[in-house]
């Protein structure tokens with residue numbers, strides 16, 4: 001069976017070429033041709049027939065676009081994978097450029113109560129190439145360059161660790177898509193051992209952690225993973241990541257009306273992270289098929305004000321794609337739906 005070229009990091013491609021008694025430096029030429037020049041087959045490189053024959057071990061497997069929605073500042077693709085499963089990917093047209101939010105699994109087993117994506121049981125992990133394929137599909141369908149990537153779509157990235165680590169390496173390769181390392185963010189619900197492992201491999205990207213509550217009781221109610229990895233362990237792991245990589249970790253906090261959005265919650269959150277170098281990203285809830293509601297703008301502003309008054313660095317995330325069901329926690333990958 002042929003391997004998918006998009007699954008390969010430069011190092012893995014070099015390894016393959018060396019095993020084939022070919023010069024490993026061809027790996028960078030291949031990345032440049034496929035990702036930058038848009039070559040569609042290995043015959044376009046001007047390599048000898050011998051080399052082309054060896055490269056026929058690979059296919060260039062792209063997901064099939066089944067639905068395309070464009071709502072101005074956000075757009076969404078529903079993609080069909082080679083085994084018939086679906087995944088969704090979102091383009092956000094931001095001030096700094098085009099940012100793509102990718103999915104890492106078909107479904108998700110983490111069961112966060114506010115998340116529509118989490119209502120779909122995990123079917124399987126996506127390969128690195130299937131995650132790369134989402135960027136390639138966005139770039140092709142919307143004729144755009146990719147300036148930033150959020151690994152925040154359907155799935156828990158650290159439940160698919162090696163594929164996500166390879167994906168980060170592939171897309172930040174200078175000779176390939178060359179997405180700036182500063183503009184790639186991996187977001188986890190807080191799988192502590194994997195946060196530490198991610199710090200060890202020094203994947204040169206940013207880390208965001210979904211916190212969503214200022215205490216364990218509330219967080220365990222919203223996010224079952226908290227029963228395994230409570231808040232203190234998650235924050236300690238995040239600090240470890242900061243120290244190892246020299247990058248400040250973002251804590252994501254979805255504001256749910258009447259659940260975690262009071263002044264008392266804001267004060268408790270400020271206390272929780274006092275003395276730690278985190279940055280809070282507030283996300284007003286995007287309503288979907290759950291019992292949760294979005295708070296008013298006043299409540300969101302007030303929450304942010306209380307954090308700032310207590311010395312916390314906090315911002316409100318600009319909302320993208322809610323009308324396309326493309327916002328955080330709204331992705332579902334259901335072909336018949338939407």
Ligand code: SF4
Nearest residue numbers: 108110112115118155
């Ligand atoms: S928020 Fe993320 S980790 Fe939680 S259920 Fe949704 S996709 Fe999974």
